[in-house]
Amino acid sequence: MKTIINPLKKDWKKIVERPTKTVDDIEKTVNQIFDDVKRNGDAAINKYTQLFDGVSLESNLVSSDEIQDAILLVSEELKGAIKLAKENVTNFHIAQKTEKVSIETTKGVFCWQEKRPIQKVGLYIPGGTAPLFSTVLMLAVPAQIAGCKEIVLCSPPNKEGKIHPAILYTAQLCGVTKIIKVGGIQAIAGFTFGTESIPQVYKIFGPGNQFVTVAKQLATKFGVAIDMPAGPSELLVVADDSANASYVASDLLSQAEHGADSQVILVSTSKELIQQVSEEIEKQLLELPRVDIAQKAIHNSKSIFVENDAIALELINEYGPEHFIVCTNDTDFYVNNIENAGSVFIGNYTPESAGDYASGTNHTLPTNGFSKAYSGVNLDSFTKSITFQKITKEGIKKIGNAIELMAAAEGLQAHKNAVSIRLKDLK
């Protein structure tokens, strides 16, 4: 890790900058595949599955037999763990339900707001060696609580034409209504336009590589909503002498193993702790199976020493970390004043991996400073709010004149008329 001592404020922007990637050459490929899927549906989908996943499938739909097989293949121990996690995630997201908001703004003017589920959602789960069944949990559980009618999951098949059993097991456990063996750009295109095997959806959720990320961005151009823009995962730890250096090191490494481009930052008011953490990282790093990846990420990472908590906080708000661990004497200061973060982990016994898997909070969070404007996935991500109003004769008499004046001032005569014609009858 690169250590930076008391950086000048004018350099902060540089320090908190994420590595940017150009996606221009990817965009062309994504556009082509979208166009092809739009025109040719499953014929195009199957061509790309053959090309990118190296397999030709008889049917893209996962059958109930395949699901039954998967249930047998997952160990009872892992099933128990998934069920515990599901219960916590369920409880935390059920708690996010809100009541209808209803008021009479003026006598006779009744306004209310209600949340209704997004009817059709698409969940994208990447393939590869690490089966991200935990992400299935994080997306399907709130979708089901929200009341989404169609919860469709797409994930790429492996060379044998299969999806990992842990993903299938979790999907059926969490109410996914359809599982489809399609991945990458073509899956996102399928969600966007619909094909014979992939239903068109209104909103797409889930992580993916840079191809999937660019595809999701393109999907928004066709009116499909997405959970949030994506970037490499990141963790910022603020820690002082009250922290345990080996715990801090283990948390930083847990982030670093995600990928060589993972962002890991330690901010501290203690030079001693920075030193201790650095030594601990060297020690723990060598024991990791993904040591190469983690080493690269750690190499790009920063330890920043600052004079006090106030400066630390300002710097952290400027960065807007996805994951933010607070191991300091005064945790309240950070918890009460953090403006920009995806999810906050407090104290020595709250590792980030708790939130990644089983504490109950959602792990789909805004990276790349997007926490300045975006929420992590939560129950509301699967609903939209609709407003309603009902105005009585008395109500329109009370606010009618104001509407007429404002509409006239905006030059919208027909808007005014719609009120005048009613007021005339009520005279």
Place this chain on the structure above:
Amino acid sequence: MKTIINPLKKDWKKIVERPTKTVDDIEKTVNQIFDDVKRNGDAAINKYTQLFDGVSLESNLVSSDEIQDAILLVSEELKGAIKLAKENVTNFHIAQKTEKVSIETTKGVFCWQEKRPIQKVGLYIPGGTAPLFSTVLMLAVPAQIAGCKEIVLCSPPNKEGKIHPAILYTAQLCGVTKIIKVGGIQAIAGFTFGTESIPQVYKIFGPGNQFVTVAKQLATKFGVAIDMPAGPSELLVVADDSANASYVASDLLSQAEHGADSQVILVSTSKELIQQVSEEIEKQLLELPRVDIAQKAIHNSKSIFVENDAIALELINEYGPEHFIVCTNDTDFYVNNIENAGSVFIGNYTPESAGDYASGTNHTLPTNGFSKAYSGVNLDSFTKSITFQKITKEGIKKIGNAIELMAAAEGLQAHKNAVSIRLKDLK
């Protein structure tokens, strides 16, 4: 209006289709201006103001003198109307405040969710002959209630280098912190990158022409959030024999005057009402100052007769109207079962213009079927939710093993280690 009797379900998709526009040629222009503003800041901004708005300004910032002048120029009558509207909008959006959501998901595992304001927001208000001060109200009021620190408004200057006084009056009334005389693509680029005169913001709100729309879409590529994608305004009325044909006609016309591309649809179970409304439209239309625009929009619009309320509802949910007026015997049926709509207006005395100006609901709503996935602007649009967790020693002992199992199954050893290292100390 074109009347369609009992359309076959296979034709619904065609019937509810919005006219699509190609934006490819606009995109090039938008990309160029973004690039220029990114590189050259205000020098580029001022060049485009000169080019598009035909005026050269000494300062882009609206001065306090200009604001004082504007306050004097707005009539007391209009001020009263704006204040009444502001009170209703304030009350309805304050009612949307939510408490912190907090639960103990497992003994010793405390999870909570809090909403925090987006610190910097940009409001875009179009120029032109109709000064949209009502949109200032709809965006600045919830921004202020949410607690946004910087509320920056951009609006194009007229040929005299001024912004309409009603816009300035409303902006100062509703807590806008900075008003800048810059419009169009260059304003959105300024919000995205920041310039000497325009602060960079985290989220951009507000309507605009197709150039602004494409610019907002491009802004998201640079990590700036936007309120929602935009399209031409639209209204769907469902009405039966209980409706007043002249009221319905006035509502349809109030939508039609927005622009020739406005979408106006009447769905009815009464052929008689369809006929009456058609006649009323012809009568009222001729008295409108914007008769040309409204006539074009009405020409493209549809009256659809269906056999019963159930079919009507299904069709309406397929369409997902921005504005939805319900004037039927059984309004509850529609109110309880509507899945996709921006804002719903119920009964004979609830014209759409009430919600456009003064009832309290927000008028920034999802068009183009986006109501299937997007909410209209509301208090939450100006906040993001952050999750927090604090786990005790007992808590990590309870869920630690599940995390270890799941992390191992996903091949993420360092995630597992972060828990194991703590559990070992607690043995």
